[in-house]
Amino acid sequence: xxxxxxxxxxxxxxxxxxxxxxxxxxxxxxxxxxxxxxxxxxxxxxxxxxxxxxxxxxxxxxxxxxxxxxxxxxxxxxxxxxxxxxxxxxxxxxxxxxxxxxxxxxxxxxxxxxxxxxxxxxxxxxxxxxxxxxxxxxxxxxxxxxxxxxxxxxxxxxxxxxx
Amino acid sequence: xxxxxxxxxxxxxxxxxxxxxxxxxxxxxxxxxxxxxxxxxxxxxxxxxxxxxxxxxxxxxxxxxxxxxxxxxxxxxxxxxxxxxxxxxxxxxxxxxxxxxxxxxxxxxxxxxxxxxxxxxxxxxxxxxxxxxxxxxxxxxxxxxxxxxxxxxxxxxxxxxxxxxxxxxxxxxxxxxxxxxxxxxxxxxxxxxxxxxxxxxxxxxxxxxxxxxxxxxxxxxxxxxxxxxxxxxxxxxxxxxxxxxxxxxxxxxxxxxxxxxxxxxxxxxxxxxxxxxxxxxxxxxxxxxxxxxxxxxxxxxxxxxxxxxxxxxxxxxxxxxxxxxxxxxxxxxxxxxxxxxxxxxxxxxxxxxxxxxxxxxxxxxxxxxxxxxxxxxxxxxxxxxxxxxxxxxxxxxxxxxxxxxxxxxxxxxxxxxxxxxxxxxxxxxxxxxxxxxxxxxxxxxxxxxxxxxxxxxxxxxxxxxxxxxxxxxxxxxxxxxxxxxxxxxxxxxxxxxxxxxxxxxxxxxxxxxxxxxxxxxxxxxxxxxxxxxxxxxxxxxxxxxxxxxxxxxxxxxxxxxxxxxxxxxxxxxxxxxxxxxxxxxxxxxxxxxxxxxxxxxxxxxxxxxxxxxxxxxxxxxxxxxxxxxxxxxxxxxxxxxxxxxxxxxxxxxxxxxxxxxxxxxxxxxxxxxxxx
Numbered sequence: 014x015x016x017x018x019x020x021x022x023x024x025x026x027x028x029x030x031x032x033x034x035x036x037x038x039x040x041x042x043x044x045x046x047x048x049x050x051x052x053x054x055x056x057x058x059x060x061x062x063x064x065x066x067x068x069x070x071x072x073x074x075x076x077x078x079x080x081x082x083x084x085x086x087x088x089x090x091x092x093x094x095x096x097x098x099x100x101x102x103x104x105x106x107x108x109x110x111x112x113x114x115x116x117x118x119x120x121x122x123x124x125x126x127x128x129x130x131x132x133x134x135x136x137x138x139x140x141x142x143x144x145x146x147x148x149x150x151x152x153x154x155x156x157x158x159x160x161x162x163x164x165x166x167x168x169x170x171x172x173x174x175x176x
Numbered sequence: 177x178x179x180x181x182x183x184x185x186x187x188x189x190x191x192x193x194x195x196x197x198x199x200x201x202x203x204x205x206x207x208x209x210x211x212x213x214x215x216x217x218x219x220x221x222x223x224x225x226x227x228x229x230x231x232x233x234x235x236x237x238x239x240x241x242x243x244x245x246x247x248x249x250x251x252x253x254x255x256x257x258x259x260x261x262x263x264x265x266x267x268x269x270x271x272x273x274x275x276x277x278x279x280x281x282x283x284x285x286x287x288x289x290x291x292x293x294x295x296x297x298x299x300x301x302x303x304x305x306x307x308x309x310x311x312x313x314x315x316x317x318x319x320x321x322x323x324x325x326x327x328x329x330x331x332x333x334x335x336x337x338x339x340x341x342x343x344x345x346x347x348x349x350x351x352x353x354x355x356x357x358x359x360x361x362x363x364x365x366x367x368x369x370x371x372x373x374x375x376x377x378x379x380x381x382x383x384x385x386x387x388x389x390x391x392x393x394x395x396x397x398x399x400x401x402x403x404x405x406x407x408x409x410x411x412x413x414x415x416x417x418x419x420x421x422x423x424x425x426x427x428x429x430x431x432x433x434x435x436x437x438x439x440x441x442x443x444x445x446x447x448x449x450x451x452x453x454x455x456x457x458x459x460x461x462x463x464x465x466x467x468x469x470x471x472x473x474x475x476x477x478x479x480x481x482x483x484x485x486x487x488x489x490x491x492x493x494x495x496x497x498x499x500x501x502x503x504x505x506x507x508x509x510x511x512x513x514x515x516x517x518x519x520x521x522x523x524x525x526x527x528x529x530x531x532x533x534x535x536x537x538x539x540x541x542x543x544x545x546x547x548x549x550x551x552x553x554x555x556x557x558x559x560x561x562x563x564x565x566x567x568x569x570x571x572x573x574x575x576x577x578x579x580x581x582x583x584x585x586x587x588x589x590x591x592x593x594x595x596x597x598x599x600x601x602x603x604x605x606x607x608x609x610x611x612x613x614x615x616x617x618x619x620x621x622x623x624x625x626x627x628x629x630x631x632x633x634x635x636x637x638x639x640x641x642x643x644x645x646x647x648x649x650x651x652x653x654x655x656x657x658x659x660x661x662x663x664x665x666x667x668x669x670x671x672x673x674x675x676x677x678x679x680x681x682x683x684x685x686x687x688x689x690x691x692x693x694x695x696x697x698x699x700x701x702x703x704x705x706x707x708x709x710x711x712x713x714x715x716x717x718x719x720x721x722x723x724x725x726x727x728x729x730x731x732x733x734x735x736x737x738x739x740x741x742x743x744x745x746x747x748x749x750x751x752x753x754x755x756x757x758x759x760x761x762x763x764x765x766x767x768x769x770x771x772x773x774x775x776x777x778x779x780x781x782x783x784x785x786x787x788x789x790x791x792x793x794x795x796x797x798x799x800x801x802x803x804x805x806x807x808x809x810x811x812x813x814x815x816x817x818x819x820x821x822x823x824x825x826x827x828x829x830x831x832x833x834x835x836x837x838x839x840x841x842x843x844x845x846x847x848x849x850x851x852x
Contacts, residue, residue, distance in 0.1 A: 101382055104374075104381075104382040104383040105380060105381070105382060107383070108373070108380070108381030108382065108383065108384060109381075111381075111384065112381070115233075119251070119252045122235070122249060122250070122251045122252070123251050123309070125246055125249060126246065126249050126251055126332045126334050127334075128246075129245060129246035129247075129249070129334035129335065130334040130335075132245065133334065133335045133336070133338070134335075134338065134402060134403055134406035135335075135336070135337070135338070135406065138406075151665035151666050151734065151748050152665075152666075152748040154666075154738055156741060156742070156743045156744060
């Protein structure tokens with residue numbers, strides 16, 4: 014590609030080479046110059062303030078038409094894609110909830126096993142012994158006689174249900 | 177004529193268009209190839225990447241006791257596996273896995289090394305199965321892709337030893353290998369299903385579809401009450417240790433419904449663990465259903481019930497219970513001769529000669545028929561595996577001496593459960609009811625349903641059962657009864673002791689160790705429970721049914737009646753201690769026959785059966801009904817009639833022998849038992 018620098022370089026190459034060689038000979042430890050480092054560019058100031066863009070209603074209409082068309086297309090696209098996106102999002106949520114449900118069910122089973130272990134008669138008896146509790150003597154055990162005519166007591170109601 | 181430049185332009189354009197067409201054709205061709213011809217292949221590849229097959233657990237059914245306490249439950253757990261061929265460094269893998277999973281590092285390394293070399297493993301090695309939740313959490317936190325997890329299920333028995341023999345256990349694949357777990361394995365077993373889960377690139381689930389419905393096992397509610405079961409196991413262990421017996425069983429049953437409330441065997445085991453080295457084989461055997469034994473004197477209940485049903489013998493019928501000569505042998509009591517005894521006293525004193533006399537009066541045909549009716553020689557059908565039906569010879573295989581052996585419980589073998597079933601017939605008024613273990617079942621997605629009991633069948637008349645109840649109460653209540661130690665505080669009880677010598681098949685002789693047993697029920701008027709206790713391998717007189725097994729009946733029955741909230745039917749009292757020492761020797765004569773009692777006989781000895789002795793018919797005054805009277809009133813009435821009476825206990829008369837209306841034989845006394 015033809016650039017200013019490379020074009021200029023063509024002319025400068027001949028003059029630069031002997032200079033480089035001379036520098037190299039005078040001091041071999043100096044870095045060699047970079048290519049085109051001796052070329053300088055000058056900025057030219059251009060004032061376009063006097064230029065005025067001519068109003069073009071037709072192109073403006075076309076522009077708005079295009080914007081409108083794109084928006085309409087986007088709306089159609091979003092409307093058509095939205096249900097499936099919502100479906101996928103809901104799918105994520107459903108899956109997460111399913112996993113959570115399964116995790117909770119598993120946890121419940123584990124807790125039920127723990128509860129059963131804690132309620133084991135052997136353990137309860139040991140705890141009672143540790144608390145220095147004793148089994149009631151036979152004459153200390155009184156079986157309540159259920160009689161509906163004597164009014165209702167919570168205990169009696171439960172016992173009646175059991176029977 | 178066109179200019180050359182235009183021609184060249186047209187040519188170039190044509191070539192360009194052709195090239196573009198070719199390019200487009202190639203593109204569309206490739207697209208068609210991929211999308212149409214290779215559609216299936218690439219769709220499968222995509223599905224493999226996007227769709228994961230996830231196992232949906234189908235847990236094994238849970239087992240509960242009658243009050244809803246969990247006895248067996250399955251909990252999902254993880255198992256860890258790796259593909260050894262994909263592991264970079266086995267050293268590093270072993271270093272990582274061993275401490276987390278609490279494994280021996282060197283052993284794990286050896287396993288990994290051998291698994292990598294072994295082509296049969298096909299890149300699969302279980303590192304540890306059924307790890308704890310903590311181990312799983314720790315391992316997952318490492319986020320190492322080569323550590324893979326498999327969902328499995330772990331069977332838990334939270335009550336450890338309680339009802340271990342009834343529930344049984346499962347193997348590592350959760351298949352039942354004993355107890356209810358094996359007997360009802362088809363119902364309990366679950367099967368995992370599968371679901372196809374569509375995942376994104378991060379393997380998050382988007383949607384899922386059940387491809388294989390999981391099968392959840394049926395939940396079972398047993399008739400077992402864990403509180404009674406615990407008491408039975410605790411008291412049985414104490415008794416076995418105390419009497420230095422080898423094994424023991426306790427069965428507690430509701431005689432009206434057939435529901436087994438407790439079934440204990442000792443030694444026992446923890447179903448959460450696999451069999452250990454040195455563990456006795458009997459530890460995992462449900463002895464109550466799988467280990468038949470010669471019942472001995474407890475079987476006299478069946479003999480006497482048959483006599484009441486089929487002969488004119490009554491509780492007050494007097495039988496000569498001295499020595500007798502049969503088949504060129506002199507048959508006598510285990511300890512000493514009693515002389516004439518009433519039928520009730522034959523049971524109370526556990527007279528062998530009396531039982532033989534009664535058996536001979538009944539006759540072998542009737543005896544065999546009723547023994548079958550009482551359920552002996554056939555399985556009870558509880559659903560427990562390895563159940564034995566016991567042993568009852570066919571009638572044509574009976575040897576002449578069998579009519580002497582069977583009435584007192586020899587030449588026949590029974591299980592503890594069969595004895596409970598037979599005792600229930602007496603307790604419930606003559607109905608044969610099948611024992612059962614499953615109270616309710618809940619199929620997946622359905623409500624809990626009651627399991628209907630089989631319709632009971634009447635096998636003896638109600639009056640026969642009531643008379644037997646009264647006679648069995650005498651065994652416990654009378655001062656000379658062999659089952660005095662089975663008296664309960666606050667409850668009336670009835671039962672029968674048994675002591676049978678154990679036959680040594682190797683030495684072909686009876687040994688000096690015994691099967692001590694007790695079967696009974698309480699309360700007598702409306703029995704709520706039947707309890708059978710057996711202790712196998714006891715020694716000495718302390719190992720007889722009375723001293724060894726009856727106390728277990730007492731403690732278990734007391735606990736069960738309290739748990740079941742059964743109202744007391746007699747005043748609370750401490751067991752009498754000042755009574756004269758009764759003869760508790762109820763040992764059944766075992767060596768009536770030379771051949772082993774439970775082996776089949778090729779050539780039965782040609783000895784004809786002796787003519788059955790006729791029951792003596794006594795004459796004398798008729799005994800009035802003393803029941804409900806005070807001691808003073810009894811003495812006055814007996815004195816007025818000139819009847820000698822023997823009084824025992826305090827309170828009001830509750831039982832008398834002979835029965836009201838019976839003839840009092842000369843030289844005999846009317847024995848009246850009082851209680852408050």
